[in-house]
Amino acid sequence: MKKRNRGFQIFSIVFLAIACIMIIIPFLLLIISSFTDENALMTDGYSFFPKKWSLGAYEYVFGSSGMIVKSYGYSVIVTAVGTVLSLVITGLMAYPLSRKDFRYRNFFTFMVFFTMLFNGGLVSQYIMWTQLIVVKNTILAYIIPNLLMSGFNVMIIRNFFSNDIPFEIIEAAKIDGSGEFNTFLKIVLPMSKPIFAAIGILTALGYWNNWTNGLYFITKPELYTFQNLLNRMIQQVNFLSSGSTVINSSQVKIPSVGIRMAIATIGVVPLMVMYPFFQKYFAKGLTVGAVKG
Amino acid sequence: MKTKTVKVKKKRKESEIVFLLMLLPGVIYLIINNYLPMFGLIIAFKKINFSKGILGSDWAGFDNFKFLFKTKDAWIITRNTLLYNIVFIVLNLVLGVLFAIVLNEIRSNVLKKSYQTILLLPQVVSMVIVAYMAYSFLSYENGFINNSILKPLGMKEVSWYKEPKYWPFILTFIQAWKSIGFNTILFLASVVGIDTSLYEAAEVDGATRVQQIMKITVPLLKPTMIVLGLLSVGKIFYSDFGLFLQVPMSSGSLFNVTQTIDTYVYRGMTSVTNIGMSSAAAFYQSFVGFLVVLGSNALVRKLDSDSALF
Structure with a gap:
């Protein structure tokens, strides 16, 4: 009987090994392509075993074009500022909603909750942010629309506050003369580090990976974040290969086949390096949001 | 006092x-x-007239909707959005359960953690990057499949970005590839949480591991599967915008199988002539989507009130 179990275990190990290889292969091809000689790419295509290796793509990326470095800088700033702002607003909103003794709790909870069920759709949101409150072609366009606060995150943090922080502690602080805000800052927040870490990782990744806001609101290439630069390049690859449009020379310079992959690699590798460290919180953030909103 | x-x-x-x-x-x-x-x-x-603003624009009654539903686009985008989502929901449940069970079989903690970490990796990259990866495989001139698989085998190269028939499979594969880790960890906690004495009893009775899984694990996971499935059904009118916009690289010959409500709304919004239909499609999505969320949530509440949204 033990033997039969062994059999299934070996099957599991092999099955998952194959699955993991399939997960990794596209990453590998991307990275190897970026280190492949341009001529080899032209003749043999993207390959796992290039005939000739080269650092040429990276020399170009870090050498001649300041745009890539700059867009990377924008991504870093947007991610940092956006994540901090988002956690502050979300935390501030979640706390009163977690307090059963707050009179208007139901009203505001519904206000948050309803946004999870119904939304105005892309067109009216677009008009909102371009006509009424104009963020078009400013760095605010990356930070504010859609990403700054989500109803889901407010509810998740609210649930953490009301389930994992004993009300007795809050009451005790009150009796000791601590004001509500002071209690929140000095007692509740330090006890809530795990949930803020989990939501913070998700938010930061959301900002880092976001390309939609740039797509909707940014038309000036000099304001592109890294994702938008990537996005723009892949779209131009497309109309290059379809051969239908003449490329305007004033537009973003189109890097050749290998350089494109080098730039994508620069986008991926830092994430891959940091990923094992934040994996735990990332996984937690994903499940806490999915299983119970 | x-x-x-x-x-x-x-x-x-x-x-x-x-x-x-x-x-x-x-x-x-x-x-x-x-x-x-x-x-x-x-x-x-x-x-819509941007110079007059939203409130200032003239009323058009149901004209935008009439135009929208007269085109065959309305049918195509609804069909694509729903069909892809149905396939994704079923596939994600099956793969999630399968991977969670298989992952739970592994004794070595280091190996288990490593597998889980790798499976979750695609979840951290953006769809733009995924589109680059797909392009490195599918590009006609430089792609890996054409150059390193089809050519050496003496087969004809395929112009992937112009052949609609492959795309339902390509998009489904990429969706599964990107979300497999997430779907696995959704079920992992439930699999780990199953009382081991159940398995021990079955083992005494001579059940094989596969029998134990089919007769114990899967039935015990069923409630979680139903709830998670219904919650995704609630979002059935919303498609993964990035997947459908980025990965097919806006290739016009693929629109029949890659255009969903979200990409249609976006594309219409960026052109002056279609913004009316685009806003009608957005309205349609918001309202039908809202009704579906309410419906699916009512079902979830009946089955397991703790998991319901409200």
Whole structure:
């Protein structure tokens, strides 16, 4: 009987090994392509075993074009500022909603909750942010629309506050003369580090990976974040290969086949390096949001 | 005694003011980002003229909807959105359960952790990057499949970005590839949580591991599967915008199998002539989507009230 179990275990190990290889292969091809000689790419295509290796793509990326470095800088700033702002607003909103003794709790909870069920759709949101409150072609366009606060995150943090922080502690602080805000800052927040870490990782990744806001609101290439630069390049690859449009020379310079992959690699590798460290919180953030909103 | 109640009342007022101030930034944001656009949905009934603004534009009645539903686009985008989502939901449940069970079989903690970490890796990259990866495989001139698989085998190269028949499979594969880790960890906790004495008893009775899984694990996971499945059904009118916009690289010959409601709304919005139909499609998505969420949630509540959204 033990033997039969062994059999299934070996099957599991092999099955998952194959699955993991399939997960990794596209990453590998991307990275190897970026280190492949341009001529080899032209003749043999993207390959796992290039005939000739080269650092040429990276020399170009870090050498001649300041745009890539700059867009990377924008991504870093947007991610940092956006994540901090988002956690502050979300935390501030979640706390009163977690307090059963707050009179208007139901009203505001519904206000948050309803946004999870119904939304105005892309067109009216677009008009909102371009006509009424104009963020078009400013760095605010990356930070504010859609990403700054989500109803889901407010509810998740609210649930953490009301389930994992004993009300007795809050009451005790009150009796000791601590004001509500002071209690929140000095007692509740330090006890809530795990949930803020989990939501913070998700938010930061959301900002880092976001390309939609740039797509909707940014038309000036000099304001592109890294994702938008990537996005723009892949779209131009497309109309290059379809051969239908003449490329305007004033537009973003189109890097050749290998350089494109080098730039994508620069986008991926830092994430891959940091990923094992934040994996735990990332996984937690994903499940806490999915299983119970 | 009286002064004490007055004091308590004053204290209460004070905390209320603090709470309201804490809520203020979030409330302002929700009003601007979420509630005003809801009212903005009325543009679906207007002849949009940006120079006159939303309120100033002339009313168009149901014209935008008439135009939209007269085109065959309305049918195509609805069909694509629903069919892809149905396939994704079923596939994600099956793969999630399968991978969670298989992962749970592994004894070595190091190996288990490593597998889980790798499976979750695609979840951290953006769809733009995924589109680059797909392109490195599918590009006609330089792609890996054409150059390193089809050519050496003496087969004809395929112009992937122009052949619609492959795309339902390509998109389904990429979707599964990207979300497999997430779907696995959704079920992993439930699999780990199953009482091991059940398996021990089955083993004494001579059940094989596969029998134990089919007769014990899967039935015990069923409630979680149903709830998670229904929650995704609630989002069935919304497609993964990045997947459908980025990965097919806006290739026009693929629109029949890659255009969903979200990409249609976006593409219409960026052209002056189609913005009316685009806003009608956005309205249609918001309202039908809302009804579906309410319906699926009502079902979830009946089955397992703790997992319901409300």
